[in-house]
Amino acid sequence: MSLVFLSRRSALLFVLLVLLAAFATGAAAQPKDGSGKRLESIRAEMDKGQSLFVAGNYAAAAAVFEAGYAAYPYSAFLFNAGVCYQKQNDVDRALAKFKEYVKVDPTAPDVDKVNQRIAALEAAKAAAATPSADAGAEADGGAPAPIAAPSADDQSSMKSLVVIETEPDGAPIRIYKRLEPNAQFTLGAAANPGFQEVVATHAPANLTLDVGQYHVVVEKFRDFNASEAEMAVSAGHVHQLKANLSQGRFMAFLRVSSNVLGAHVWIDDKKKEH
Secondary structure, X not given: OOOEEEOOOOOOOOOXXXXXXXXXXXXXXXXXXXXXXXXXXXHHHHHHHHHHHHOOOHHXXXXXXXXXXXHOOOHHHHHHHHHHHHHOOOHHHHHXXXXXHHHHOOOOOOHHHHHHHHHHHHHHXXXXXXXXXXXXXXXXXXXXXXXXXXXXXXXXXXXXXXXXXXXXXXXEEEEEEEOOOOOOOOOOOOOOOOEEEEEEEEOOEEEEEOOEEEEEEEOOEOOEOOEEEEEEEOOOOEEEEEEEOOOOOOOOOOOOOXXXXXXXXXXXXXXXXX
8 A cells, every 4th residue: 555645744634545456366265154065065975976986886886976966966976876887787777867967967068978878878788688698698597798888987987066156146157178288278369279168158057077177267247357267177076166256457546635735745755746
């Protein structure tokens, strides 16, 4: 803050009017108590299910993800439960979860991939039900032939929940997935090679995303500036980003008056004579 010195000791009357605006791009803010506790509960359920999945306890992991979705209906729980059922060769339940995922989250970034997964599982199920497959199963003692998974299902295949909020609400958001490790993102550029746009929505947003590196852009909104942030999404977790939008820098207005004409005033040690 500027310091104002008046050169005379007589009684002076001055008025200092300053208009300031703080500039904070993408600054994190603490969530409200209620929403914060809820998010921590969701995170605990997701982490518990992921830990069981990594340990190979797919049945217990599926139960946790099912309970998580019942309490907090986010599509990431559905997909992860489906993967757990697929690991147990429970194709019908896996298909049910993947289909429900597509139904409740039709705009998910990976909806095409999940539909391909569904088609591959249904094809594998149909192939296993052919007479030749039945004959082979009977020759092995009547056990049903296992249905091959259409894709690799390690821990990196598990979905994560990403919560993005802005203050104020309603800001347009675009999320870009990094495709090349050394790609550099330039805000406002016509194109950013090495990145693929995967989400265009408005805050607040609850998204299901694959493992990977992302660049989050909060676009210019009303009289608020654009902002950006990098986000690393790990498997089977809950990630949160909250941005306080800024309105830029403003000039200050300073008025100094005195009941003594001709007084000398110094501002920030710089002498200026009135």
